[in-house]
Amino acid sequence: MKSITSEIDSFFNNESQISQVIDNYHFREEQLDLANQVAHCFINDEYLVAEAGTGIGKTLAYLLPAVLWSVKEGHRVVISTRTKALQQQIIEKDIPALQKLLAYKFLAVEAKGRENYLCWNKYMSIMGGRKALSEEEQEFIAAIMVWAEKTKSGDRKELSLPGSLMKQWPFVAADRHSCRKDLCRYQDKCFRLHLIRQMEKAHLIITNHALLLSDLMAENNILPEYKYLIIDEAHSFDRESFDKLSCRFSYDDTLMALESLYSHSARYEKGYLQLIKGRYPEWTALIFETGLLIDKSIALTQKIFSQLNRFSPGEGEYARVIKSTELDEPEFLTTLEYYRDWQSNHNLIIKQLNKLKEELSGKDEEGELASYVRLLYELSEQAFLIMEEDINLTDRIIWLEYSHGQVSTICSSLVKIGDTLQEKLYQQLDSLIMVSATLTVEEQFDYFINKIGLTEAMQDSRINTCLKPSPFAYDDNACLCLIPEISSTDSYKFNNDICEILTNIILTGQGKSLVLFTSRKQMQQVAQLIRPLCQQYACPLFVQYEDGESGTVLNGFIEASHALLMGVDTFWEGIDLKGNLLNCIVMVKLPFRPPSEPFSYASDLFCQLKRQNGFKHFLLPDAAVRFKQGIGRLIRGEADRGLVVLLDNRIINMPYGKVFINSSPIKNLVTVNKGELQELYLSWL
Numbered sequence: 001m002k003s004i005t006s007e008i009d010s011f012f013n014n015e016s017q018i019s020q021v022i023d024n025y026h027f028r029e030e031q032l033d034l035a036n037q038v039a040h041c042f043i044n045d046e047y048l049v050a051e052a053g054t055g056i057g058k059t060l061a062y063l064l065p066a067v068l069w070s071v072k073e074g075h076r077v078v079i080s081t082r083t084k085a086l087q088q089q090i091i092e093k094d095i096p097a098l099q100k101l102l103a104y105k106f107l108a109v110e111a112k113g114r115e116n117y118l119c120w121n122k123y124m125s126i127m128g129g130r131k132a133l134s135e136e137e138q139e140f141i142a143a144i145m146v147w148a149e150k151t152k153s154g155d156r157k158e159l160s161l162p163g164s165l166m167k168q169w170p171f172v173a174a175d176r177h178s179c180r181k182d183l184c185r186y187q188d189k190c191f192r193l194h195l196i197r198q199m200e201k202a203h204l205i206i207t208n209h210a211l212l213l214s215d216l217m218a219e220n221n222i223l224p225e226y227k228y229l230i231i232d233e234a235h236s237f238d239r240e241s242f243d244k245l246s247c248r249f250s251y252d253d254t255l256m257a258l259e260s261l262y263s264h265s266a267r268y269e270k271g272y273l274q275l276i277k278g279r280y281p282e283w284t285a286l287i288f289e290t291g292l293l294i295d296k297s298i299a300l301t302q303k304i305f306s307q308l309n310r311f312s313p314g315e316g317e318y319a320r321v322i323k324s325t326e327l328d329e330p331e332f333l334t335t336l337e338y339y340r341d342w343q344s345n346h347n348l349i350i351k352q353l354n355k356l357k358e359e360l361s362g363k364d365e366e367g368e369l370a371s372y373v374r375l376l377y378e379l380s381e382q383a384f385l386i387m388e389e390d391i392n393l394t395d396r397i398i399w400l401e402y403s404h405g406q407v408s409t410i411c412s413s414l415v416k417i418g419d420t421l422q423e424k425l426y427q428q429l430d431s432l433i434m435v436s437a438t439l440t441v442e443e444q445f446d447y448f449i450n451k452i453g454l455t456e457a458m459q460d461s462r463i464n465t466c467l468k469p470s471p472f473a474y475d476d477n478a479c480l481c482l483i484p485e486i487s488s489t490d491s492y493k494f495n496n497d498i499c500e501i502l503t504n505i506i507l508t509g510q511g512k513s514l515v516l517f518t519s520r521k522q523m524q525q526v527a528q529l530i531r532p533l534c535q536q537y538a539c540p541l542f543v544q545y546e547d548g549e550s551g552t553v554l555n556g557f558i559e560a561s562h563a564l565l566m567g568v569d570t571f572w573e574g575i576d577l578k579g580n581l582l583n584c585i586v587m588v589k590l591p592f593r594p595p596s597e598p599f600s601y602a603s604d605l606f607c608q609l610k611r612q613n614g615f616k617h618f619l620l621p622d623a624a625v626r627f628k629q630g631i632g633r634l635i636r637g638e639a640d641r642g643l644v645v646l647l648d649n650r651i652i653n654m655p656y657g658k659v660f661i662n663s664s665p666i667k668n669l670v671t672v673n674k675g676e677l678q679e680l681y682l683s684w685l
């Protein structure tokens with residue numbers, strides 16, 4: 001039998017055969033080398049941290065050894081991506097291509113969150129007339145009925161309904177709280193249980209970071225056991241771990257849970273308990289008492305969150321850390337008093353519901369009541385962890401999330417994310433591959449390895465690193481343009497300068513430019529100033545959040561022949577516009593995270609605990625990686641060309657600017673005056 005490495009060699013050396021299945025395939029030494037390094041790590045129980053620039057073909061480079069390893073050695077491999085788009089691409093393009101090219105049969109299963117699947121129990125209750133439907137819900141059910149009866153996967157992605165109808169999807173979707181688990185009578189038909197059974201048999205499981213991290217939170221009871229893990233788009237794995245490994249106590253979720261059990265207005269009462277009262281009048285007294293307790297809990301939830309509203313966020317911010325000194329202030333102490341009342345009242349509700357559940361044992365309602373008890377118990381546990389345990393811990397931060405200016409969630413998050421990943425994830429693995437197009441800062445992996453919690457593995461010499469720059473001709477096809485006369489980013493003239501630069505671009509009457517902001521507020525201000533000019537010169541302007549959600553503005557931009565697209569956050573890394581779909585990126589500022597953002601705050605605390613400087617060891621390298629991500633939007637294919645215009649002159653005026661210059665894949669630096677930009681832009685179209 002051929003060894004895995006010799007199979008990899010002969011696979012990639014057979015360019016003509018691969019190109020029959022994969023469009024525009026070209027043999028690349030870097031891809032072969034990366035594939036061999038992945039195989040080496042699987043064989044020797046080692047880790048690999050790899051940066052593979054755009055165009056290397058990193059997905060195929062890890063998928064092939066993963067398939068060979070799982071088929072030949074019988075080890076399941078889990079592959080996790082950050083974006084749904086990449087997860088989809090692997091399942092719909094790369095896996096079918098490998099299935100055609102390889103002589104081996106293998107099973108690859110896509111694992112997504114349960115909310116993507118139809119819950120057959122919910123669907124049957126609706127079909128059996130056991131649920132009252134609104135007009136919109138009736139319309140939605142009518143639209144999915146034929147699909148629901150025929151589908152084998154129950155996956156919502158098979159539906160191509162308009163967004164207005166899909167808003168009703170949660171009404172029939174599986175969810176943790178309503179699932180009857182062992183009490184469900186439709187376990188044979190359940191799509192989610194089918195997925196779990198498929199995952200047990202799978203050679204490869206293709207999942208996303210969100211589900212992978214939820215599995216860690218749920219003590220590994222979502223995914224089957226695995227020892228080999230590949231994390232693609234690994235550059236943001238620490239950020240996502242920070243979010244997903246947090247405890248959350250949400251105003252909306254709490255009220256929704258309580259009100260779905262019982263709520264009342266002056267004229268009528270509603271909720272699940274009312275339904276039970278109608279069916280079992282003998283339990284009216286018990287239900288009445290429970291209703292009073294729920295009323296009290298709703299009022300206390302409102303008090304807790306309105307008290308928290310006294311902590312106001314910074315201008316334009318959507319989250320705020322409660323500093324340890326603020327935890328002793330009267331505002332927070334009053335919050336804690338309300339919380340304690342809420343917690344003891346909440347436990348009484350759970351007691352009452354358990355009593356009712358016992359009385360209805362064996363009846364249809366037992367399953368649903370059990371789900372409510374579980375849901376309330378989880379709410380109580382999350383609140384307890386945040387308000388009673390985590391506030392006393394120095395390795396966690398407490399922070400508030402705002403929606404429409406009001407506190408929507410209170411969260412507690414880890415400061416040492418890497419330590420938790422080490423304990424809950426890496427320790428369980430034989431081999432780990434972390435790969436992305438942007439991991440290094442000035443060609444060094446130290447920053448990534450430290451922040452992700454792999455320092456110990458590095459000290460044990462268990463980590464291999466691999467750096468493969470993009471094969472695309474960046475020097476010939478792209479330039480990084482600086483304009484020294486632009487005012488500094490904190491000057492009151494800066495927004496006018498941004499507009500002047502954008503005006504130069506609009507007046508060319510050609511090309512498509514992406515303008516990347518670091519602040520939503522600044523984006524709105526600039527959009528307001530520039531919109532009339534865009535209208536006057538028939539240059540469509542698409543502004544994220546203002547002209548629609550990311551997908552909507554992106555589609556509008558793709559369809560236009562000459563346009564400006566303005567975006568923040570996700571646009572720095574989440575878009576892939578090949579060829580003439582993008583000719584220019586205007587980067588307004590270097591992408592430093594605000595130090596007050598909870599993730600930055602936690603990372604800074606982490607540096608302090610290690611006696612490191614937060615700017616040097618977190619803010620700067622983090623911004624350098626995001627800068628590379630932003631630049632990476634420009635050149636997506638061999639023939640792509642264009643320019644990046646950076647309006648933040650700290651890159652030349654500050655000593656740390658060289659970190660960005662040294663990390664940039666574009667080495668061709670050009671300096672122009674404002675008036676010369678138009679000509680430069682035209683020369684790159």
Ligand code: SF4
Pocket residue numbers: 118119120121122174175178179180181184185186187189190191192193
């Ligand atoms: S097991 Fe849970 S998700 Fe599956 S059909 Fe039953 S209630 Fe729905």
